[in-house]
Amino acid sequence: MSFDKEKVLKKCNDWCKNTLMETLGIEYVDAGEGYLVATMPVTPKVHQPMGLLHGGATVALAESVGSAASIMFINHEKQEVRGIEISANHLRSKREGVVTATAKIIHQGRSIHLWEIKIVDEQENLISLCKLTNMILPKR
Known part of the structure; x- marks a missing residue:
């Protein structure tokens, strides 16, 4: 897979316009093969x-x-993503500043993707540890 980090980040940030992500101030800041950071x-x-x-x-x-x-990871013309399960362990509180979420692939199947998402503060203290299961569906 050819990977263009700047293109991926631009596309992710463009998707945020007029969504919950924009309302919450979420910004995608780094990407690589098998991970994404916001x-x-x-x-x-x-x-x-x-x-x-x-x-x-x-x-x-x-x-x-x-x-x-x-x-x-999907073919955008033929497939779409739906989150089907998420779990979160909130380990620390935070009052101000910035949190950073890094999603790393655990399992990349044809129809299911499993992600581990670590959310940390500016000092790399773990705020929350999450697990997300996405279903990959044929585009309708």
């Missing part, structure tokens, strides 16, 4: 009432980066 600012917009990063915003970041990562 960041999200931690501001009051993504806080829960106690002033901490909301677990739902964290899971939205994880699913966004994991689903976009699957898209890197």
